[in-house]
Amino acid sequence: MIIDKTEAERGDILGGPAIQRMLAQQTLYARLSFTNAMEQFEKELERYSNGLRQYVAKQIAIVGGDPDLDYAESCIENGKIHAFVDNYQLEERQARDMLEAVTLRQQELEALERTIVEVRDLFVETALLVAAQGSVIDNIELHVERAAAEAASGRKQLKSAGKKKRSALKKKAILGAIGSAVAVGLITTVVIL
Numbered sequence: 001m002i003i004d005k006t007e008a009e010r011g012d013i014l015g016g017p018a019i020q021r022m023l024a025q026q027t028l029y030a031r032l033s034f035t036n037a038m039e040q041f042e043k044e045l046e047r048y049s050n051g052l053r054q055y056v057a058k059q060i061a062i063v064g065g066d067p068d069l070d071y072a073e074s075c076i077e078n079g080k081i082h083a084f085v086d087n088y089q090l091e092e093r094q095a096r097d098m099l100e101a102v103t104l105r106q107q108e109l110e111a112l113e114r115t116i117v118e119v120r121d122l123f124v125e126t127a128l129l130v131a132a133q134g135s136v137i138d139n140i141e142l143h144v145e146r147a148a149a150e151a152a153s154g155r156k157q158l159k160s161a162g163k164k165k166r167s168a169l170k171k172k173a174i175l176g177a178i179g180s181a182v183a184v185g186l187i188t189t190v191v192i193l
Helices: 005-010 016-062 069-077 083-192
Strands: none
Touching: 016 069
16 A cells, blocks of 8 residues: 555554655665666666677678777767668669669660661662662763764764865856856857857
């Protein structure tokens, strides 16, 4: 039975000094229980802190850091007690960055590939046009050569025709002169006769 101190002071309960002794005993017991509990708590806290320091030091050693307990203590104070997770998160972030860079590079390479295909297509079209124009140019060249040959032949024919024309004119003039002389000779013979 726990008795309230105020009741004991008022003397409402019989045996006033006995109750005071009981209250003193209860207070002493409570104080001892609290002290024992606090000591046990501090021991448990120290044991947990040591275990946590060793745990963090092992993680730091595994991921390649300095396994010094003081460094582990500073990591605990800063809230960095998960070296594996921190390292994993860092690696994950780096992997994502690398993936973004690779994706961007892939897109650039695909764009370059499309451009190269377009350039190749332009060269193929140009080659086809050159081939088609080549036959036209060959035909034009053949016609020019034929025209030059025919023009040379025509010039020869014109020279020959000019010579024949002059010769014919000379012959006409001679025949005209002969015809005039015969006509004059006939007219004179007829007049004389």
